[in-house]
Amino acid sequence: MSLSLTKDQLIEIVSGHSLALSEGKLTAHGVEYDSRQVRGGELFVALKGETTHGHDFLPQAFSRGASLFLVESEDVAKGFPEPARLIVVADTLVAFSKLANWWRRQLNIPLLAITGSVGKTTVKEISASILLQHSVGTYSQKSFNNHVGVPYTLCRIAPEHRWAVIEMGMNHAGELSALTKIAEPSVAAINIVASAHIEFFGSIEGIARAKLEICEGLAPAAPLVLNGSDPVLVKESASIAKNYAAHYFGQEAGHCSTTLHAAVSEVRTAEDPSAGITFKLTLMGESIEVAMQISGVHNAQNAACAALCAKCLLPEISIAQIKKGLEAFKAPLQRLNLQDLRGGRKLLDDAYNANPVSMRALLKIGVEYMRSGKRVGLVLGDMLELGSFAEAFHREVGVAVAELRPAFMVTVGPFSRFYREEALKAGVKCVEAESPEVAGHMAMKLDFDILLVKASRGTRLDKTVAIILKGEAE
Numbered sequence: 368m369s370l371s372l373t374k375d376q377l378i379e380i381v382s383g384h385s386l387a388l389s390e391g392k393l394t395a396h397g398v399e400y401d402s403r404q405v406r407g408g409e410l411f412v413a414l415k416g417e418t419t420h421g422h423d424f425l426p427q428a429f430s431r432g433a434s435l436f437l438v439e440s441e442d443v444a445k446g447f448p449e450p451a452r453l454i455v456v457a458d459t460l461v462a463f464s465k466l467a468n469w470w471r472r473q474l475n476i477p478l479l480a481i482t483g484s485v486g487k488t489t490v491k492e493i494s495a496s497i498l499l500q501h502s503v504g505t506y507s508q509k510s511f512n513n514h515v516g517v518p519y520t521l522c523r524i525a526p527e528h529r530w531a532v533i534e535m536g537m538n539h540a541g542e543l544s545a546l547t548k549i550a551e552p553s554v555a556a557i558n559i560v561a562s563a564h565i566e567f568f569g570s571i572e573g574i575a576r577a578k579l580e581i582c583e584g585l586a587p588a589a590p591l592v593l594n595g596s597d598p599v600l601v602k603e604s605a606s607i608a609k610n611y612a613a614h615y616f617g618q619e620a621g622h623c624s625t626t627l628h629a630a631v632s633e634v635r636t637a638e639d640p641s642a643g644i645t646f647k648l649t650l651m652g653e654s655i656e657v658a659m660q661i662s663g664v665h666n667a668q669n670a671a672c673a674a675l676c677a678k679c680l681l682p683e684i685s686i687a688q689i690k691k692g693l694e695a696f697k698a699p700l701q702r703l704n705l706q707d708l709r710g711g712r713k714l715l716d717d718a719y720n721a722n723p724v725s726m727r728a729l730l731k732i733g734v735e736y737m738r739s740g741k742r743v744g745l746v747l748g749d750m751l752e753l754g755s756f757a758e759a760f761h762r763e764v765g766v767a768v769a770e771l772r773p774a775f776m777v778t779v780g781p782f783s784r785f786y787r788e789e790a791l792k793a794g795v796k797c798v799e800a801e802s803p804e805v806a807g808h809m810a811m812k813l814d815f816d817i818l819l820v821k822a823s824r825g826t827r828l829d830k831t832v833a834i835i836l837k838g839e840a841e
Contacts, residue, residue, distance in 0.1 A: 370410070370470050370522040371396045374435055377410070377454055380469045381437065381462035386444045387451040395435040398466070398522040399428070400515065407432030412463050413439065414515065421459070437462055460514065467518035468549045474524055476504075479680045480550055482535045482543060482581050483558030483594075484574060485725045486669045487512070489698070490558050491534040493673035497692030501677075501684045504530035510719070512536035517546045530680060538752060540577045547584030554679045555581045556592035558672050560600045561724035575603035582607055590614055590679035592672065595625045614679055616671040619649070629675035631667040640735040641705055641713060641817075648693075650674050653686045657693050662703050662715065662735075665728045670696075703732075706832075708818075708839055717821040718828035721750045723760045729821050730767045736817050743773045744815030746806050746831055748822025749780030757782055765789025775813050777806045780826050803827045807834030 374393040378385060395410035402424040405411060411433040413421025422443050425436060435452050437459045444450040456462040471478070481491050488510055495506040505528050507520045512534040524531050533550050537543045547555065560575040578600070582591060587610055594600050595615030604613075615625050619632035627649075634646040643660040646667040659670060674689050698704050706714040717729055726747070733743045745768065753760050765786040768776055775796040778786055787797040798813075800806035803826065810818055810831070818835075822828045 369397050369525050370466070372410075374452075374454070377435060377437075377466070381454065381456050381465050383437070383454040383456040383462065385451065386441060386453050386455060389451040393435060393452060395433075398463075398519070399433070400463070400519065402428040402431065402433075405431040405433045408434050410435045410437065412437045412459055413443075414459055414463070415439070463515070463518045464545075464549050467521035468551070470524065471521045471549070471551060474526060474528070476524065476528060476530055477553045477680050478531045478533060478550060479554045479556065479676050480533045480535055480547060480552035480581055480584070481556045481558065481676065482537070482578055483556075484561035484578070485722065485728075486558050486665075487534055487536065488719075489666065489669050489703075490556070490673050490676070491532055492698075493670055493693065493696050494532050494676050496696040497673060497677040497684070497689050498530050498532065498681065500688040500692045500695075501681055502529040504528045504532070506532035507534040510534065510536070514542070514545065517550060521550060535581060537577060537580075540573075541580070543577060543580035544583045547581045549584070551584050551586075552581075552589075553586075554590045554592065554676060555585045556672060556676050557581065557594065557600060557604075558669065559594050559597050559724070560603075561722055571599050572603055575599050579604055579607055582611065585611060588612055592616065592676050592679060594668070594672070595627050596668065601625060612679075614675055616668065616675045618668060629671040629678075631671045634664045634667045636664060636735045638739055640732065640739060640741075646670070648674060648689075650678060650686065650689065655686055655690045657690060659693055659696060661696065661698050662705065663728055663732045664735075665731070666703075703729075706836065708835070712815060713817045714832065714835060715817060715819045716832050717819065718832055719824060721748075721821050721823045721826075722753075723750065723763060726750060726764045726821060727767050729819055730764070730771050733771050733773060733819055737771070737773075741816040742814060743771070744810060744813055744818045745773050745776040746800075746810050746818065746820045746828060747776060747778055747783060747786055748803070748806075748826030748828050749782040751823040751825050758785055761785035762789050769793035769795060774815055777809050777813075779803055779806050779822065779828065779831070803830035804834050807831040807838075811835055811838055 397409040399405050399409045400412045400414050405428050411428040481487050535546045557578050591611035592614050596617030614628040616629035617627050619630040630649045632647045645658045704716045736743050761782045762785045766789045768790040777798045779800050
């Protein structure tokens with residue numbers, strides 16, 4: 368059971384007021400902001416969206432059995448069957464955050480908060496895979512990492528959980544500051560700083576400073592996990608890290624300016640890259656050999672970050688449990704998720720999001736496949752939120768495509784013309800698709816052994832993947 372409270376408790380926590388006296392004691396067990404997810408007995412939080420308001424869905428939430436309702440207007444009581452169940456506040460999102468922080472403090476379990484420009488969802492998932500070898504806990508589902516997703520995840524922590532892992536994202540300064548103060552993490556981690564959302568910050572250093580806001584909810588001397596192989600992050604964190612128990616991870620013999628508490632070395636790809644990676648992990652003086660079922664040598668560092676986070680969160684966790692958790696990990700959907708197609712062909716779905724660093728990491732995986740004799744096809748779309756840097760970064764990726772020399776590249780989006788212009792210089796076969804759906808149809812008519820698909824979420828290459836998988840099922 369997750370969040371549980373009475374109507375009177377809710378009113379006090381969120382500084383709300385009731386529109387009618389209750390007959391008997393009203394309680395809520397669980398919380399939802401999507402009326403379609405109500406199963407019965409929950410608190411329904413009526414949030415304001417871009418085009419709709421949760422007020423519009425009060426009847427549906429009530430009919431599905433919601434017990435209490437957070438609303439922003441007394442007017443919604445008109446025609447509502449049981450006004451005593453309505454709690455009015457000035458801002459339901461603010462109230463949701465207050466409620467989440469209250470519940471987090473009620474349970475007060477070890478909580479890990481993870482952020483980073485690239486790979487934070489992967490690190491979150493790997494961390495959870497490790498921690499589940501030790502005890503039961505909970506972690507952010509999908510990418511519930513924003514001002515709605517973080518409070519929602521906190522409210523889903525149950526009394527039986529021994530730990531929680533919360534992913535935190537941002538694309539503007541101040542956003543992480545707010546999220547970390549709600550979650551009050553026991554351990555905070557920054558995986559890497561890259562050019563994602565650089566449109567809103569102007570420089571990598573500005574992004575690093577925004578990521579370091581995650582420390583604002585961290586108690587002094589608490590563990591802070593940082594990428595020791597990221598020179599910008601190490602430099603920008605220098606004055607802040609001394610206030611915490613800083614722990615560093617990275618590539619052994621890499622460009623690290625600090626002592627590593629978790630180091631990876633001897634990273635290898637199998638002859639068939641789809642078989643995953645192997646590496647040596649040295650964690651706080653103990654070493655293990657690890658074989659993970661995930662593509663991309665860069666994921667060894669994600670594994671080191673997750674292992675270090677788990678050890679900082681639960682010091683009693685054993686190296687054997689960490690190894691088991693790493694090797695049990697499966698890539699989440701749309702993040703280097705490998706799908707089998709007919710005829711022995713494969714699809715590597717990395718369509719959830721993209722920035723220059725993660726795009727180049729995907730192309731390095733393409734290099735590994737080509738070394739094994741596979742024909743590599745690409746479907747690449749625009750990388751968004753790069754502002755005035757957009758052309759330069761897209762051209763950089765285009766140069767990497769030219770160096771890869773894939774069998775073909777299908778592109779989607781206006782900025783992708785810069786991929787094509789650079790790739791065509793090397794004679795790469797390039798095709799422009801007018802939509803993500805058309806890209807899927809085009810790609811399936813071309814020859815490949817493995818198809819790599821990636822773009823920013825707004826480019827919607829998930830539709831490309833859906834078209835391909837639908838065609839395979841027919």
